[in-house]
Amino acid sequence: MSIKKIILSSLCFIVLVAAAQVNTSYACFGTDVVLDIEWKSDNNGTIQWQNSTDGTSWTDIRNANAPTHNFRMNGEIWYRATINTQEECVPTHLTYHIKQIGFDMILKSVSANSAVFDIQNADFQDAEIVAYGFSYNISAYDNRDYSQVNRIQAGTSIPNQPDFEITCEHLTPGTAYTIRAYFQTAQGDIIYSQELTPVTTTAGLKWSNENWLIGSTEIAASCEIAGSVAGNPTVTFKFGTSETDLQTKSLTSLGNKKYRSVLITDLLPNTTYFAQAEIIIGGQRQIISKEIKTLPDYSGVAVERTKSASHTIRWDATQSLQSISPAGLLTEYPRIIRVSEDTLLCAYHGGNRNHWVNIYLQKSFDNGLSWTTPVELISKENSTIGQKYWRFVNPEMIKLQNGWILMSFIGNGNPESNENCHVMVMLSKDNGETWDDPRIIGRGRTWEPMVVQLPNGELELLVASEAAWWQQGVYLAQEILCSRSTDNGETWTAFERAAYSPDRRDGMPVAVALQGNKGILFAIETVDDQGFGSPSLVHRPLNGEWDTNPWNGISTNKRWKVNINGHGGAPYIVQLSTGEIVLVAHTGGRNGIWQTGFPRVVIGNSAGLMFGNPVTPLTRLPENEGAYYNSLFVKDEETIWLLTTYVTFENDVRKKSEIKYLEGKIVKR
Incomplete structure (x- = not known):
């Protein structure tokens, strides 16, 4: 369980209170x-942690000197942290009294979407329970600590009796789950049950996360049968403006028990509709329902005039890099977002022996001054699901308008077929404290997914894809594909092309929704550019679509080059509150090792045009070190961080690979 934090001040008086x-x-x-x-x-x-069985006699715990202390509950106990602060302050104590509560949790029944449990012999002592529910995840993601798994509330006050029944809902059919009950006290503590034997739901019908068709006036829904069923049961699909206004629509089988509805047309833009599917399995009728929204129509939206660049960045002249990831962990591909006034999240991929296998998350609760120990959020090395993948990589985060955090990443399949390689997303609804299970939203050998949110709330995901050429025995080209969601990342459309350069490798898209309704702009690199140049920027207006025609390397108002005085790899862009577009890319690898390059930064106007001269913030890198796979984090109105993968090589062997950042100040020109 997780006990609510005690926050310290550096002042003696407040600590004593x-x-x-x-x-x-x-x-x-x-x-x-x-x-x-x-x-x-x-x-x-x-800090020195101590424990006691009576709250009076205390014993020091060996090597327990960190702000966090873990133990396994085995009866009522007291713990305290003895803190020696400034010399003039007497030692102070922060004391916890942990009472043991108990109950038995027994599985009563399980269906396609729920599991019912009996709670027996419940003894909550004097705890005031204000909410209860379940913490569960797909069993194959067994590296995940249960306290970081999404919690689904089932109720508030519990019955005033030792035996009662609770139901765990919103499960996916045909899936093995690890389930714990939780009870939340009035103080904010979360009390978890012990882990149960994995529970497998029965076969049933579910909505697909991928391959929907959603436009401003049309929708085609996707559903599938999950789990083992005999024969081919009939699926009935209905659609309408509300649950009481449904009309039957035809379904087409896509094979492998997957279905898509007929394209439903003449719908209204930016409008919520209701979908329902029904099936009979084993004599039991199952009905699933879902709200789905059409895309908005931006044709009447006013577009602001372009603002000239009036600000620049003054980078730390000492070139002092600050560390985020811990020593010893090999890391790469840093991304930071802000989730509250003082709290930041930093995600990257890495590993203990391999620098791109697992996805890690670190948090800062003091606006970046210090960082927590990394949590292995998705693991190749330490999970059952990891056996199906070579690696989990390219985490990217966005805080949505509704407050959720969406993380997109790649599951690179083993074996590496297009069917086994997945674009994945996972959601947190509590600022990154807990996360739901990853969901597959697209397939094919792909890299570097990135999500941007448009003014009316819809999401657009861009990803680099080799799928069309993978295992075809031809040159492995790469294009940029896009997918859209109108329900905050739970349902996604089939992938379509957003950019393509023939016989080249467009990749690593990073997008912004431009201020003033000026559309979407994304930056990409072009490997094997053959004179085209890299990076380039691709644009579409809010009321338009991407130009899917092959690009010939000539700058237009839909795609244009950005000069950084060299070939720019892994570009990343942000827009300042004052309108300027800031782009960083790495260039200049040395001794045949491209990772020993360094970042260059350019600043353009609010449309991503008229960029100034490139600036090199890091000019003192030894030849065997590099700063690549950079990103940018606008910390506040005056501060920007250049995040980088800082690497050290010995000959051609990677010895260190760390996440660091350089601070810059946003100033008037």
Whole structure:
């Protein structure tokens, strides 16, 4: 379980006031408990954790000197952190009294979408329970700590009796789950049950996450049968403006028990409709329903005039790089987003022996001054699901208008067929504290997915794809594909082309929704550019589509080159609040190792045009070191961070690979 943090100030008086209180919490027998002091960078002193069986006699815990302490619950116990701060301050104590609660959780029944449990012999002591539900995930993602798995609330106050029934809903048919019950106290503590034997739901009907067709006036829905069923049961599909206004529509089988509805036309833009599918399996009728929204019509939206670039960036002249990832972990491909006033999330891929196999997440609760230990969010090395993939890579995050966080990434399949390689997304609805299971939203050998949100809330995902050429025995070209979602990332359209340069490799798209309704702009690299140049920018207006015609290397108002005085790889763009587009790309690899390049930065106007002279923020890199796969994080109105993969080679062997950043100040020209 996770116990609510105690926040310290560096002032003696405030620490003493906090220490006068005993924090009473609750945990189940056999569960892991985390005690956490939010120890900020300006806190001075040392920590010594102690425990006690009576709250009076205390024993030091060997090597327990960190702000976080973990233990396994085995009866009522007291813990305290003894903190020695400034010399003039007496030692202070932060004390926890953890009471043991107990209950038995027994599976009663399971269906395609739910599991019912009996809670027996419940003893919550004096804890006030204000919410309860389930924490569950697909069992194959067994590296994930249950406290970081999405929680689904089932109710609020529990029955005033030792035995009662609770139902875990919203499960996917034909899927093995690891399920725990949780109970939340009035103090904010989350009490978890012990882990149950995996529960497998029965076969049933579900909505597909991928391959929908959604336009401003048309929709074709996709559904599928999950799990093993005999024969070919009939699926009935209905569609309408509400649950009480449905009309039957025909379905077409796509094979492998997947179906798509007829294209339903003459719909209204930016309007929510209702879809329903029905099937009978084993004599049981199953009905699933879903709301789905058409794309908006931007034809009448006013577009602001282009603003000239009036700001520049003054990079730290000392070129002092600050570290985020810990020493010893091989890391690459950093991305940062802000989720609250003081909290930042940093995602990247990496591994202990291989620099691109797992996806990690670090958090800062003090606006980037300090960072938590990395959490292995999705693991190739330490999960059952990892056996089906060579690697999980290219994490990218966006905070959506509704407050959710969406992370997109690639599951590179093993074996590496187009069917086994997946574009994936996962959602957090609580600022990155917990995450739902990854969902597959596209297939094919692809890399570097990135999501942007448009003014009316719809999402557009761009991804580099080799699928059309993969395993064809021809040159492995690459194009940019796009997919869209109108329900905050739960449902996605079939992939379509967004950019293509014949016999070249367009890749690593990074997009922004331009201010002032000026459309979407994305940056890409072109490998094997054959004189075309790299990077380039691709644009479409809000009321238009991408130009899917092959690009001939000549700049137009739909795609144009950006000069960085060299071949620019892995470009990344952001837009400042003042309108300027800032682009960074790496260039200049040395000794035949492209990763020993360095970043160059250019700044253009609010349309991504009229870029100034390239600037090289890092000019002192030794020949065996490099800074590549860069990104940008606009920290506030005055500050921008250049994030980089900082690598050290010995001959051609990677010895270090770290996530670091250089700070810059946004100033008037």
